[in-house]
Amino acid sequence: MDKRLLLVFGLIFAWQSLPAGGDATLTQWSTIDALLKGQYDGVTTLGEVKKSGDFGLGTLDGLDGEMLLLDGKIYQVDSRGAVHEPANEVRTPLAVVTFFAQDLDFTVPAGLTLEELQARIDAVLPSPNRFYAVRVTGRFAQVRTRSVPRQIKPYLPLAEVVKTQAMFTLTDTTGTLVGFRCPAFVKSLNVPGYHLHYLTDDKHGGGHVLGLVTGEGVRVAVEVIRNFMVKLPDSAAFDALDLSGDRSMELKKVESERK
Numbered sequence: 195m196d197k198r199l200l201l202v203f204g205l206i207f208a209w210q211s212l213p214a215g216g217d218a219t220l221t222q223w224s225t226i227d228a229l230l231k232g233q234y235d236g237v238t239t240l241g242e243v244k245k246s247g248d249f250g251l252g253t254l255d256g257l258d259g260e261m262l263l264l265d266g267k268i269y270q271v272d273s274r275g276a277v278h279e280p281a282n283e284v285r286t287p288l289a290v291v292t293f294f295a296q297d298l299d300f301t302v303p304a305g306l307t308l309e310e311l312q313a314r315i316d317a318v319l320p321s322p323n324r325f326y327a328v329r330v331t332g333r334f335a336q337v338r339t340r341s342v343p344r345q346i347k348p349y350l351p352l353a354e355v356v357k358t359q360a361m362f363t364l365t366d367t368t369g370t371l372v373g374f375r376c377p378a379f380v381k382s383l384n385v386p387g388y389h390l391h392y393l394t395d396d397k398h399g400g401g402h403v404l405g406l407v408t409g410e411g412v413r414v415a416v417e418v419i420r421n422f423m424v425k426l427p428d429s430a431a432f433d434a435l436d437l438s439g440d441r442s443m444e445l446k447k448v449e450s451e452r453k
């Protein structure tokens with residue numbers, strides 16, 4: 195057979211053998227719109243969250259910083275940028291988790307911005323209509339993160355709170371980006387597109403990722419997810435929220451860097 199034809203068949207085979215997404219499930223507690231509306235009271239415990247995953251992100255009771263779950267351990271990056279390991283009894287108002295099992299794995303060059311890194315990942319994903327757990331490890335020339343200060347009642351909407359967010363620039367660190375890429379149709383429940391949190395290997399810094407520049411030896415691992423489980427809070431506060439309407443513009447302002 196013609197060598198070029200073999201190559202074409204090879205490429206078709208490689209494309210078709212992309213992972214089907216096994217039986218992984220993304221489990222989340224509450225909804226992003228409830229958080230936008232200021233529903234910051236915990237709806238479950240971190241101990242309970244860990245039963246549904248070893249990898250993920252969220253926040254803590256009272257919107258007390260950025261949370262991430264990595265290798266089965268939960269970390270809190272508080273509004274001073276300090277990293278803690280909260281106890282299993284601590285509650286969370288929003289958590290998104292899965293058991294991470296890598297389906298795709300590739301390296302990316304140094305010098306990529308967050309947008310360029312996301313484009314590289316998009317290019318290898320089988321479809322924008324599935325969920326993906328994304329774990330990126332290596333050296334980062336820069337990671338710009340934020341965290342939010344613990345709130346007291348009456349709670350303000352998230353768009354108001356992020357005006358007081360603390361921002362950090364972490365220069366030349368090694369660490370892990372932990373997060374998800376969700377399909378566009380998930381809006382109002384979760385964040386469409388990428389939502390990433392960062393933790394340095396020395397556990398001295400991290401937070402919700404606003405921007406970055408990759409360094410040497412950055413490796414991307416992706417898990418394809420087709421099951422999506424939403425656990426609605428069993429609370430009068432949640433039941434009383436007006437969750438009609440479209441909050442996508444508000445969400446964009448809250449999640450990304452103001453330009």
Ligand SMILES: [Zn+2]
Pocket residue numbers: 251260389390391402403
């Ligand atoms: Zn976040």
